[in-house]
Amino acid sequence: VAAKERNSSTTLNDVARLAGVSLATASRSLNGSDRKVKDELRQRVISAATQLNYTTNLSAQAMKTGTSTAVGLIVGDILDPYFSAIAASAARSAKAAGLTVTMAVTEGDATRELRAIRELRMQRPRVILSAGSLTAPARLREEITAELEAYERAGGRVILIRRADLPFTTLAIDDFGGGRQLAVELVSLGYRRFRILQGPDSGRASRDRCEGFIDGLRGSGIPLPEGAVLETAFTRDGGYDGARRLIDAGIDSGELVFATNDVMAIGAMTALREAGRIVGQDVAVAGFDDIPTLTEVTPGLTTVDVSLTELGSRAMDEALSGGSAGKVIPIPARVVLRESTPRRSDDSQSLGT
Amino acid sequence: VAAKERNSSTTLNDVARLAGVSLATASRSLNGSDRKVKDELRQRVISAATQLNYTTNLSAQAMKTGTSTAVGLIVGDILDPYFSAIAASAARSAKAAGLTVTMAVTEGDATRELRAIRELRMQRPRVILSAGSLTAPARLREEITAELEAYERAGGRVILIRRADLPFTTLAIDDFGGGRQLAVELVSLGYRRFRILQGPDSGRASRDRCEGFIDGLRGSGIPLPEGAVLETAFTRDGGYDGARRLIDAGIDSGELVFATNDVMAIGAMTALREAGRIVGQDVAVAGFDDIPTLTEVTPGLTTVDVSLTELGSRAMDEALSGGSAGKVIPIPARVVLRESTPRRSDDSQSLGT
DNA sequence: CTGTTAGCGCTTTCAA
DNA sequence: TTGAAAGCGCTAACAG
Numbered sequence: 001v002a003a004k005e006r007n008s009s010t011t012l013n014d015v016a017r018l019a020g021v022s023l024a025t026a027s028r029s030l031n032g033s034d035r036k037v038k039d040e041l042r043q044r045v046i047s048a049a050t051q052l053n054y055t056t057n058l059s060a061q062a063m064k065t066g067t068s069t070a071v072g073l074i075v076g077d078i079l080d081p082y083f084s085a086i087a088a089s090a091a092r093s094a095k096a097a098g099l100t101v102t103m104a105v106t107e108g109d110a111t112r113e114l115r116a117i118r119e120l121r122m123q124r125p126r127v128i129l130s131a132g133s134l135t136a137p138a139r140l141r142e143e144i145t146a147e148l149e150a151y152e153r154a155g156g157r158v159i160l161i162r163r164a165d166l167p168f169t170t171l172a173i174d175d176f177g178g179g180r181q182l183a184v185e186l187v188s189l190g191y192r193r194f195r196i197l198q199g200p201d202s203g204r205a206s207r208d209r210c211e212g213f214i215d216g217l218r219g220s221g222i223p224l225p226e227g228a229v230l231e232t233a234f235t236r237d238g239g240y241d242g243a244r245r246l247i248d249a250g251i252d253s254g255e256l257v258f259a260t261n262d263v264m265a266i267g268a269m270t271a272l273r274e275a276g277r278i279v280g281q282d283v284a285v286a287g288f289d290d291i292p293t294l295t296e297v298t299p300g301l302t303t304v305d306v307s308l309t310e311l312g313s314r315a316m317d318e319a320l321s322g323g324s325a326g327k328v329i330p331i332p333a334r335v336v337l338r339e340s341t342p343r344r345s346d347d348s349q350s351l352g353t
Numbered sequence: 354v355a356a357k358e359r360n361s362s363t364t365l366n367d368v369a370r371l372a373g374v375s376l377a378t379a380s381r382s383l384n385g386s387d388r389k390v391k392d393e394l395r396q397r398v399i400s401a402a403t404q405l406n407y408t409t410n411l412s413a414q415a416m417k418t419g420t421s422t423a424v425g426l427i428v429g430d431i432l433d434p435y436f437s438a439i440a441a442s443a444a445r446s447a448k449a450a451g452l453t454v455t456m457a458v459t460e461g462d463a464t465r466e467l468r469a470i471r472e473l474r475m476q477r478p479r480v481i482l483s484a485g486s487l488t489a490p491a492r493l494r495e496e497i498t499a500e501l502e503a504y505e506r507a508g509g510r511v512i513l514i515r516r517a518d519l520p521f522t523t524l525a526i527d528d529f530g531g532g533r534q535l536a537v538e539l540v541s542l543g544y545r546r547f548r549i550l551q552g553p554d555s556g557r558a559s560r561d562r563c564e565g566f567i568d569g570l571r572g573s574g575i576p577l578p579e580g581a582v583l584e585t586a587f588t589r590d591g592g593y594d595g596a597r598r599l600i601d602a603g604i605d606s607g608e609l610v611f612a613t614n615d616v617m618a619i620g621a622m623t624a625l626r627e628a629g630r631i632v633g634q635d636v637a638v639a640g641f642d643d644i645p646t647l648t649e650v651t652p653g654l655t656t657v658d659v660s661l662t663e664l665g666s667r668a669m670d671e672a673l674s675g676g677s678a679g680k681v682i683p684i685p686a687r688v689v690l691r692e693s694t695p696r697r698s699d700d701s702q703s704l705g706t
Numbered sequence: 707c708t709g710t711t712a713g714c715g716c717t718t719t720c721a722a
Numbered sequence: 723t724t725g726a727a728a729g730c731g732c733t734a735a736c737a738g
Contacts, residue, residue, distance in 0.1 A: 055475050389708090624725085707738105714731105
């Protein structure tokens with residue numbers, strides 16, 4: 001009897017009518033928390049719903065109850081396995097909590113991050129999880145902060161991954177400590193000469209890792225000569241280009257290239273290989289992040305594990321658990337040695353220095 | 354004057370009141386299509402909005418207008434670069450059209466695909482794009498079809514990637530043709546003995562590729578001996594395990610392993626390498642998909658390009674362009690030869706056969 | 707050009 | 723236990 005107009009879903013009203021009950025009863029049967037509906041009616045409603053292939057209208061539900069089932073996820077780039085790993089585990093947690101994930105991409109542009117936050121906010125999501133992790137010029141940072149504060153004021157939960165300079169709950173990866181530890185272990189493997197491929201100066205993560213690494217070298221009594229740090233893009237191509245520049249400038253056998261993230265390290269390995277260098281024998285390479293999909297790379301990449309596969313779900317769980325906002329949660333970093341940095345038996349190098 | 358209750362965003366009403374205009378004027382100033390608002394008032398509204406850090410409530414807007422700005426995207430696994438590539442390009446198109454992307458994950462389980470569709474449908478998205486591509490038992494397939502049909506009847510657009518057995522618009526990758534062409538080119542490179550690592554029999558894509566490959570061999574006059582096709586999981590680990598089994602059963606130098614997707618091929622390469630075989634010299638490997646993030650693999654993997662990086666945006670654009678539903682859009686496949694299958698100069702092999 | 711008003715589909719008091 | 727009715731925030735007639 002219900003008119004099937006094109007372009008319009010069946011509503012709860014249609015279901016109620018078909019089941020011969022009131023709107024209220026239909027609602028209670030399908031979504032009601034307290035079940036005070038006679039079983040027979042409930043069955044009628046349910047079968048009417050299936051018959052009409054009815055689906056709750058989330059917008060209407062959200063508007064009425066004032067709480068949506070959405071969570072917003074901001075990543076830099078879906079193709080980057082670093083972000084994929086975070087997104088995958090965040091999605092898992094969200095699903096477990098019965099929430100739906102909306103994604104936004106910044107492409108490494110802080111302006112787009114601001115825009116992403118604005119767009120997500122329109123959905124009134126329960127959580128906004130940003131792994132975009134960008135350092136922005138002061139003015140932009142203020143706008144981002146204002147936007148997120150307004151969102152929190154309205155009852156939303158903000159959680160940031162790796163960005164400790166904003167006043168929101170943050171999963172703070174120990175970039176400095178990881179870098180230092182990596183340096184210490186590499187020195188104890190026998191390495192003495194290092195090159196660093198760093199991201200742009202605006203990137204806090206990269207800078208911290210780099211500084212930690214240098215600190216670790218210093219602590220081991222290994223000075224880092226002038227010009228050993230090269231600034232490049234924080235991407236695969238950045239690593240590739242950086243390594244190319246190192247090769248052109250001349251890189252000796254036995255040197256180790258530390259790229260401040262795995263994706264850069266992969267790019268660097270490619271460049272070295274193309275130049276006929278054999279990574280792991282001739283030149284060593286280390287990265288940072290321990291991206292899971294990179295375990296296939298040969299030789300295996302020495303890197304620093306930051307619990308990437310759990311980062312997203314830890315963030316989501318933290319946000320959903322409703323603990324106090326504004327916390328900084330430390331995420332430890334742990335060195336993972338693989339074949340790209342074998343133990344150096346040949347010690348001639350250290351004598352030469 | 355507006356009471357700032359916790360847990361509640363500012364509404365258009367607050368903005369209107371602060372600007373001293375009516376609700377309608379406020380709405381028109383911020384979102385109105387026809388601009389018939391005096392500039393001074395509009396400015397007042399806009400500055401009130403920024404002052405209050407107001408954001409449109411999408412749910413309310415969607416409910417009123419009957420059209421949401423959401424698109425739903427169903428993928429098998431976010432970590433799988435095949436799906437990442439599709440998701441990334443789909444997201445790009447969606448953003449260009451001013452739409453927001455909600456993701457759902459099937460994890461290769463058709464039951465979860467059905468559930469994902471149901472959940473997405475609640476958001477009344479403009480498009481549901483499924484790259485989950487699962488073949489399901491008849492009953493489940495019917496439920497999925499019913500769900501998608503109900504969605505289309507309500508005005509939604511369905512688009513499927515690589516699943517030509519459902520009555521919806523589909524981007525149909527030429528799996529068979531790609532497999533055949535690959536076989537032909539490999540034979541002309543001098544390969545004569547082949548092993549195939551196939552996904553489970555329920556997977557249409559894998560089966561088509563495999564059959565195309567065998568057809569190509571047949572056309573080149575190369576018979577495929579009994580037992581040369583191994584069935585395994587359609588994942589990296591499946592490729593790894595399959596290759597392990599091949600190794601255990603004994604695989605000769607000069608043989609070529611065709612894995613029906615790139616991720617499997619990568620797993621197979623790892624297993625071979627671990628067994629001391631040198632891929633590209635000793636044993637050859639070929640895959641299918643040409644996943645962009647796999648260009649770093651050494652040796653470079655011979656594979657079949659299916660325009661992966663554009664698949665998502667082509668699908669999205671097609672769905673948004675409002676063409677007729679139910680089309681099947683062919684996606685050509687193109688062989689990409691790389692170092693994992695070098696030309697075989699040594700012909701002793703072919704003599705021996 | 708601006709304001710008033712009627713709902714969109716749903717949940718949830720409040721009565722029956 | 724069920725139903726009637728109010729209203730979430732917004733937009734789109736319709737008046738003014």
